[in-house]
Amino acid sequence: xxxxxxxxxxxxxxxxxxxxxxxRAFLCISALIFAASALVTIRWxxxxxxxxxxxxxxxWTMSMAWMRMPGQSWPGAAASFVGMWVTMMVAMMLPSLVPxxxxxxxxxxxxxxxxxxxxxxxxxxxxxxxxxxxxxxxxLPGIALASLTMQLPALARATPIAVGVIVxxxxxxxxxxxxxHHLACWRELCVHGHAPRASAGTAWRYGLRLGAHxxxxxxxxxxxxxxxxxxxxxxxxxxxxxITIERHAPEGxxxxxxxxxxxxxxxxxxLARATLPG
Numbered sequence: 001x002x003x004x005x006x007x008x009x010x011x012x013x014x015x016x017x018x019x020x021x022x023x024r025a026f027l028c029i030s031a032l033i034f035a036a037s038a039l040v041t042i043r044w045x046x047x048x049x050x051x052x053x054x055x056x057x058x059x060w061t062m063s064m065a066w067m068r069m070p071g072q073s074w075p076g077a078a079a080s081f082v083g084m085w086v087t088m089m090v091a092m093m094l095p096s097l098v099p100x101x102x103x104x105x106x107x108x109x110x111x112x113x114x115x116x117x118x119x120x121x122x123x124x125x126x127x128x129x130x131x132x133x134x135x136x137x138x139x140l141p142g143i144a145l146a147s148l149t150m151q152l153p154a155l156a157r158a159t160p161i162a163v164g165v166i167v168x169x170x171x172x173x174x175x176x177x178x179x180x181h182h183l184a185c186w187r188e189l190c191v192h193g194h195a196p197r198a199s200a201g202t203a204w205r206y207g208l209r210l211g212a213h214x215x216x217x218x219x220x221x222x223x224x225x226x227x228x229x230x231x232x233x234x235x236x237x238x239x240x241x242x243i244t245i246e247r248h249a250p251e252g253x254x255x256x257x258x259x260x261x262x263x264x265x266x267x268x269x270x271l272a273r274a275t276l277p278g
Contacts, residue, residue, distance in 0.1 A: 091240075092236060166224070167228065172260065221242060
């Protein structure tokens with residue numbers, strides 16, 4: 001029996017095959033970006049560890065991430081930190097971002113098939129542009145606080161206590177309506193947040209909105225990362241897992257509260273260890 005395909009059916013079939021190939025390419029590229037950013041982050045952490053950490057009063061050590069290297073200018077140090085920060089954020093946030101961009105591609109794909117890759121790239125760039133700004137904002141007070149800590153032994157001795165308080169407060173934030181609001185906004189953008197007019201401007205703004213809600217939603221967990229150890233691979237892995245789970249688990253708010261309980265307990269433990277003798 002001969003099978004006859006009309007021109008319209010052939011075009012639909014060819015379009016479906018092209019869309020599937022495009023989606024497979026998106027997943028492969030995402031995996032490569034994740035692997036590259038994770039590898040670079042690990043190399044950076046190893047490099048920082050090989051240079052050693054500065055022992056501080058109070059029995060803790062300061063990461064070299066907050067130090068300016070010999071011969072390095074302050075703008076150069078800031079650019080190096082932001083580059084490191086963005087690379088680290090790509091490795092940490094991509095597991096939760098890829099399912100969102102996948103839905104975005106499917107939502108706009110049929111209407112703008114030739115441009116879907118470009119629009120996805122713009123949304124991706126807008127998202128991490130927000131994280132680059134956050135990295136720059138974190139660096140300026142970070143280096144000021146590091147400098148003060150090196151000059152004031154009393155402040156250095158109080159740092160472990162401050163870390164415990166930060167972790168405990170970050171855990172408490174997980175129970176707030178503010179956290180629930182931004183988590184709900186993120187999940188809403190994931191499912192229904194695609195731009196009605198798929199253009200470069202709307203793709204960029206969509207990425208910015210994703211980045212803004214993501215950064216606000218994970219503000220407490222990001223504070224834990226900075227306080228406990230910005231170049232600590234174990235802390236990065238835990239924060240990455242918790243962010244991904246609370247974003248995409250069916251009961252996101254309940255998961256966020258469970259994470260908050262663990263963080264509060266961890267903060268209390270750190271606080272007790274810093275204040276109790278022995």
